[in-house]
Amino acid sequence: MIKVGVNGYGTIGKRVADAVRAQPDMKLVGVAKTRPNYEAEAAVRKGYPLYAAIPDKSDAFRQAGIDLAGEVDDLVLQSDVVVDCTPSGIGEKNRELYDRYDTRALFQGGEDADVVDASFNARANYDNARPDDVRFVRVVSCNTTGLSRLMAPLQETFGVEKARVTLIRRGGDPADATRGPINDILPDPVTVPSHHGPDVNTIFPDLDIDTVGVKVPATLMHLHSVNVTLESEPTTEEVRELLSDESRLFLVPGVAGIDGTGQLKEFAMDTGRPRGDLWENCIWGESISMEGDDLYLFQSIHQESDVIPENVDAIRAVMDAADQRESMERTDDNLGVGL
Amino acid sequence: MIKVGVNGYGTIGKRVADAVRAQPDMKLVGVAKTRPNYEAEAAVRKGYPLYAAIPDKSDAFRQAGIDLAGEVDDLVLQSDVVVDCTPSGIGEKNRELYDRYDTRALFQGGEDADVVDASFNARANYDNARPDDVRFVRVVSCNTTGLSRLMAPLQETFGVEKARVTLIRRGGDPADATRGPINDILPDPVTVPSHHGPDVNTIFPDLDIDTVGVKVPATLMHLHSVNVTLESEPTTEEVRELLSDESRLFLVPGVAGIDGTGQLKEFAMDTGRPRGDLWENCIWGESISMEGDDLYLFQSIHQESDVIPENVDAIRAVMDAADQRESMERTDDNLGVGL
Amino acid sequence: MIKVGVNGYGTIGKRVADAVRAQPDMKLVGVAKTRPNYEAEAAVRKGYPLYAAIPDKSDAFRQAGIDLAGEVDDLVLQSDVVVDCTPSGIGEKNRELYDRYDTRALFQGGEDADVVDASFNARANYDNARPDDVRFVRVVSCNTTGLSRLMAPLQETFGVEKARVTLIRRGGDPADATRGPINDILPDPVTVPSHHGPDVNTIFPDLDIDTVGVKVPATLMHLHSVNVTLESEPTTEEVRELLSDESRLFLVPGVAGIDGTGQLKEFAMDTGRPRGDLWENCIWGESISMEGDDLYLFQSIHQESDVIPENVDAIRAVMDAADQRESMERTDDNLGVGL
Amino acid sequence: MIKVGVNGYGTIGKRVADAVRAQPDMKLVGVAKTRPNYEAEAAVRKGYPLYAAIPDKSDAFRQAGIDLAGEVDDLVLQSDVVVDCTPSGIGEKNRELYDRYDTRALFQGGEDADVVDASFNARANYDNARPDDVRFVRVVSCNTTGLSRLMAPLQETFGVEKARVTLIRRGGDPADATRGPINDILPDPVTVPSHHGPDVNTIFPDLDIDTVGVKVPATLMHLHSVNVTLESEPTTEEVRELLSDESRLFLVPGVAGIDGTGQLKEFAMDTGRPRGDLWENCIWGESISMEGDDLYLFQSIHQESDVIPENVDAIRAVMDAADQRESMERTDDNLGVGL
């Protein structure tokens, strides 16, 4: 039984907590939150022990009538691994806290690669997180996770000469009431290539990949417009088959009549997915296309949830509790990955 | 056991089917669909018997590898009540079909009031649907349902002199990939008052209510800006208490830190609501305010789901299978209404 | 010749500068800016003398190759009136600067009423700004300006018993790349009534008005859903005639086939309006409607420009350079107000 | 003096009419419209003779109090060239009308290439429209125009091995009140490559170009994410210089502090551009980047206006009234192209 604490209970943290609870080989010690808002209320309803992330603010919970199980230090002390899901940059500051209690920790994609001992994607480099001296592991961002899952099989089977990706990113998450833009298409960053390519290189050090980023007024999912010049020239059908064999890639079938991300999420909800989460890369089946040695495709990435199975695997990897295949299969089974 | 068929399996139909399945006193005979798209696929996964809504198109299902349980006529024949959830105006044409098999039917708010024997809101006029000669019942629209639930207790307790409501409507549902506007605030209809007021009068014939409609680029929920001049002058606190006693009104508490409809839906998903549905009117607690005899408040209405409990109750009412109180309690218990 | 300086050259400031230049009885001394961005470049192309709003940042202009005419103190010293168009709250801090040089100043709606000697709307209370001891005048916000122009004739002709207005506000201006929301309808403020009503009372101290505010993902214009209970019972036609006589109210004719704010702005651009500005309240002609003594109507308010003619008039008023009628007529003629 | 008629007076037609009027060597005979809406009203105010595009609907104009100069046949008869700016597919039907009166005609990008004798882009293939037997010319779409202007100099100077472009398209024009999506990022078309590449091949028959299309909830401009593998390896600076020499390419300078399309349009309006039109490709200067022989850049394309100078040049070309250089210079001077 791996004892897991979650520090930072927002978009990612709440999903990690639910996913940990669904794993028979793990125990959720509790979650640490800063404020007694509606997310705290929901955590209480789920029976998750709540810890004050910022001890000075414990009173606010009491005033809101919410019982605390303790402070974040207690949570860290009791946990074998803490999954840090705080906003970008806070994780780095929390490292010292985890060190203090000799607790291993996972960080999310908002942290810099050099904050940790290893950057992680279950499909591509699971074993990098297993050595005993790897104590801090970064589960790469939603976009990098999506790209890594795609590049791994292409690289292994056909060889990648060069990848070029335009990332059309959602402006904010659905529960973000302040972020824009409202009516704009923003080069973001305007400098090219973007930082996403180098981030993919933390997983595939030698991959030749150029990425550019754009931001648009939508909240549901990112869209990647992918071009990969392959080292060999498979047929479109061969690529399709390769990709459809991967458990964390969902090939959206043409016959489904799904037009965009609104309908993708609708399908996820129709099939009973919690929160309508789409843990898989959603590759538009009809878009897969070989032109010479150039592969083109679109994939939609559910930024809020694609990293969740990866976090679960990273827990097992950093505890050296299972090998890659075993962990990924268990995670997928326990969550219900595969549409 | 009331045998229920659902004709038209889109936004409303799929939710009605799920809700019927959750009622121990009902049996879902099956659902009729026009096309074998992703929604059909999801219905199959749930084990719902599928009927071809348009017999000529049965082949398309076979080609998509989906087994049909029959055609819509079979469904109607086997059902005690059919819930018609087809697009506006189609229901009217289907009336003859239900007549043919002597099957009672519910229609949705997109149909005209004169298509049916009675317009229905569980809280306000449940008994209107019970007489034996009432065979066709219209569950009023999402907006009218939201207004009826609010007006009923106000009318009963304080008396309503006049209601004035601005309905700020979402442009399209989340899975609608074509509807706009993208960047506009549209008077819709531009003529004032709008048809929503007269629709409320199908439930409260004597209520003095003026409504105006606006359309904006959002998909999640409608927002009603409500003013009610009351016949008496309760305090803000008295109004708040009255409303908080109603099971299908949810008073969004200020301490929850919920800013808008994105976070409301997030809370619904955090608490495990299927599809993040909000069956209740979501009245913004802090907005409730008495100025003299004028009550003001905002309520957000989840257009996709607030009519669902009403459809369940309307099934019992039109079958005269339970009285109002009993039906509403059962519906609420079985679904989990009440946040 | 009134010498006018503009301090703060953004959305409002650039329009005030253009409008001042169009008045034969005024001279634009120059404009003060903080940064040498594209707006500075455009000011240079128009030949507007540029002053550094923040002396410490003068260098940045030089580095960008932009010549400065001086620093903001020089501008204030040379001006009879400075129109302060800095962001909310900065104006208050600038008051001391204008005092130092004994220069009269106008502030915008983002400042508090108690920062100034008088709040101003040309149609409603022009004379309040004329006394010699009135040195600081606040041109009320875009929304308050829109409401004042409407209330003035209604009040004078029919008497206003009570006004109730829902303000459906644009989330950000078109050039704002960061403000949201993206897909939400926000009660804003969630407490009712909103501060807009009391702001209208700075112009009409005795008007009984309740306002509520909502924010939506659109950038072009605000929409006001207006209800006014009148003291008399005019016909719809009488109201329409009264309003159509006002030069700063534009009654959008039904025959024009204009559906919303996108097409309103399109019409403004089709007729050659600079920046597609709509200085007038755009009242939807078909929406004007009397129900008993209750008047209903929709008006769209172009937040970026409706206060511009008011600023021009306020300059003449605070200098006591013309009476109300004369000033408004000149302003309208020189700008081309009236569609 | 070339006599020009404009058939179809919407987004493109109204701009073509204004641009024709600005050319001393052309005379605007008049414009044909279908309905007497606000655009007709604006045309009347500008003094453009109005012709009924659909004779049966002439009465509607009379009822709206708008005088007609005649019917569309009269317009065609009097014109040397008609610029057909009707919606996609209507142009093809109108071809017979122009044939009847032996009048040359331009069509827009919504028509198929095989409707005309030549597809046209002033920079890339001006001379193709000059031969006497070329009577029908298609000014290619906004996107194809944008790509052609960019590819021409790259091709000539560095050679293009292969171009790969992701076109992130606005969902609808600003005055479109119905088109969506509201909150989605749609692969559109979902099949890859899109038809835009073959359309570029109507201008550059031998160019190796793959394009993919996406649709997002924005109205102002398209964004092209461009990758071009060049035949040589210029420096970033050499590319920048080459592009900055082209009159219809505007390199958005980093120092301008322009973040996105909202601010680009704001700049256009600040500099007095009619309707805020951006006739030039707006290439984000900071985005231009060479990685090996791979060029990357972003360009924003103002769909409503980039084809306008091209239409003016196409008029001269199809009349063989000037050579390329002369025509483009005149067009640019008369309109004010070049920011």
Ligand SMILES: NC(=O)c1ccc[n+]([C@@H]2O[C@H](COP(=O)([O-])OP(=O)(O)OC[C@H]3O[C@@H](n4cnc5c(N)ncnc54)[C@H](O)[C@@H]3O)[C@@H](O)[C@H]2O)c1
């Ligand atoms: N949202 C996404 O799309 C997404 C996707 C992948 C990765 N990530 C990464 O995941 C991390 C978390 O992002 P998120 O979107 O969940 O953020 P979030 O804002 O939704 O949640 C962060 C939570 O951390 C809490 N918090 C703030 N300071 C804290 C502190 N000092 N200690 C403990 N908790 C604190 C906040 O109250 C909030 O509940 C970031 O690194 C982000 O880059 C986000």
Ligand SMILES: NC(=O)c1ccc[n+]([C@@H]2O[C@H](COP(=O)([O-])OP(=O)(O)OC[C@H]3O[C@@H](n4cnc5c(N)ncnc54)[C@H](O)[C@@H]3O)[C@@H](O)[C@H]2O)c1
């Ligand atoms: N969506 C809402 O917000 C909402 C809210 C309350 C009430 N309603 C009302 O509910 C009704 C259904 O609306 P919806 O939003 O669910 O529509 P929808 O378009 O999501 O679903 C309608 C379904 O009916 C199917 N259909 C079409 N023609 C049919 C036929 N002849 N026979 C059987 N099925 C057919 C369609 O394929 C689709 O699956 C309408 O009256 C609408 O006004 C909708």
Ligand SMILES: NC(=O)c1ccc[n+]([C@@H]2O[C@H](COP(=O)([O-])OP(=O)(O)OC[C@H]3O[C@@H](n4cnc5c(N)ncnc54)[C@H](O)[C@@H]3O)[C@@H](O)[C@H]2O)c1
């Ligand atoms: N934008 C609107 O819709 C609108 C409508 C009516 C009234 N107003 C009011 O007008 C005022 C200005 O708003 P805006 O929208 O034009 O803002 P803005 O942000 O567009 O422009 C403000 C300008 O002031 C400059 N500035 C910042 N600090 C300054 C300083 N210390 N000295 C001089 N200049 C400084 C900024 O660089 C910017 O150019 C505010 O009070 C606002 O509430 C705005």
Ligand SMILES: NC(=O)c1ccc[n+]([C@@H]2O[C@H](COP(=O)([O-])OP(=O)(O)OC[C@H]3O[C@@H](n4cnc5c(N)ncnc54)[C@H](O)[C@@H]3O)[C@@H](O)[C@H]2O)c1
């Ligand atoms: N809007 C753009 O972004 C854009 C850009 C480049 C090219 N185009 C192309 O330009 C053409 C026109 O597009 P638009 O956007 O200007 O369309 P639009 O809808 O704005 O205007 C078309 C006009 O034609 C009129 N019309 C309709 N039927 C007619 C008929 N039979 N005879 C005469 N007039 C008729 C309509 O009333 C309307 O005024 C299309 O081929 C389109 O693909 C459009």
